[in-house]
């Protein structure tokens with residue numbers, strides 16, 4: 001499956017039909033279809049939305065170093081995530097209430113992921129029960145958890161996730177409270193009556209609906225129910241509840257990454273929550289190398305935020321991610337055409353990734369390593385080991401970065417470990 005079949009079309013204001021070729025085409029088409037307040041909830045970030053923009057801009061700062069005369073007649077983007085086979089290193093990020101954009105909601109999304117052989121991470125705040133989602137799934141499924149003050153909720157969600165066949169629990173650690181998202185505050189955002197957090201009990205279904213200008217019902221619910229006192233010590237309690245692998249989502253520093261790996265957490269998702277939590281943090285792609293270096297191969301590292309192209313996926317993998325998650329593009333596909341729209345967004349990312357692998361001379365993911373990237377001109381250089389997840393076969397090839405910061409090439413086409421560099425300069429080319 002390398003070609004995207006039958007691209008969809010969307011009507012334009014003057015009645016023409018335009019081809020939807022890229023995730024960004026879906027963005028425009030979705031925007032035209034959604035209510036303003038729903039669009040704002042999905043598209044928006046916190047504060048000045050600096051991190052929202054920078055998550056995206058970070059990808060543009062890296063340029064690719066293609067290798068030629070490599071046999072790329074078969075490019076295979078398959079890998080494993082916590083032991084489960086996936087056909088591409090792109091999974092679906094946990095997002096609340098898919099029913100806001102399409103009546104088929106999470107069921108359509110998880111079916112599309114299954115068709116693509118991709119991972120789905122289902123949100124605590126899904127509008128479809130985690131059991132229904134599991135029944136519709138044919139690919140691997142992880143459940144995202146917000147730890148609530150009422151610990152019974154977590155205990156029960158964990159039990160249900162195990163029974164329904166989820167393969168990992170993703171604990172989101174960047175949201176002890178919801179950040180101020182001014183678009184939602186202005187719109188007085190709340191859920192329409194037919195959308196509810198059905199994984200929680202009835203008591204949680206009430207307060208999410210009303211909306212008055214100046215307040216976000218979702219933020220108020222989070223303030224009331226998320227456990228802002230949840231700490232590293234409490235993680236041991238979650239561990240005691242289950243044998244499922246634990247993944248922490250929202251880690252951005254080597255300190256937290258090292259601590260998590262030391263505690264035996266199986267996975268980390270480097271994330272700014274799509275620019276929706278603390279505004280002004282380092283973009284996820286920039287935090288990735290320090291997290292990868294800190295875990296020293298002890299757990300799998302994923303990244304999300306701003307992935308919109310196949311070349312973005314390749315860049316994240318080159319910086320040490322095992323896979324990426326995509327958020328908003330999935331909701332754009334869903335809004336435009338339900339399951340088929342999500343399938344096409346994923347198929348497009350896959351086709352672009354395969355193309356990028358072919359054109360950079362990297363036919364398998366284990367050949368995607370740091371020397372695929374030119375360090376952006378404004379980067380400082382930090383010596384760090386390459387613990388890239390797909391680089392297992394590469395230990396032993398130790399290339400030293402040249403004086404100009406470019407790694408020494410291995411002319412046999414084998415990847416080599418090279419110095420990691422990460423940006424320290426705030427002055428990035430904003431999209």
Ligand SMILES: Cc1cc2nc3c(=O)[nH]c(=O)nc-3n(C[C@H](O)[C@H](O)[C@H](O)COP(=O)(O)O)c2cc1C
Pocket residue numbers: 041042043055093094095096123124125144172249271272273274275276304305306307325326327328329
């Ligand atoms: C509408 C929306 C709802 C989200 N809901 C959740 C959630 O329930 N749990 C969570 O951990 N992250 C949530 N996120 C964050 C995503 O998991 C992810 O980190 C982010 O969207 C990635 O950035 P991208 O949208 O640029 O791909 C949400 C994001 C959006 C856009």
Ligand SMILES: CC(C)CC(=O)C(=O)O
Pocket residue numbers: 096125175178218222273276
């Ligand atoms: C209901 C919210 C807490 C979901 C979320 O994480 C988000 O909107 O970013």
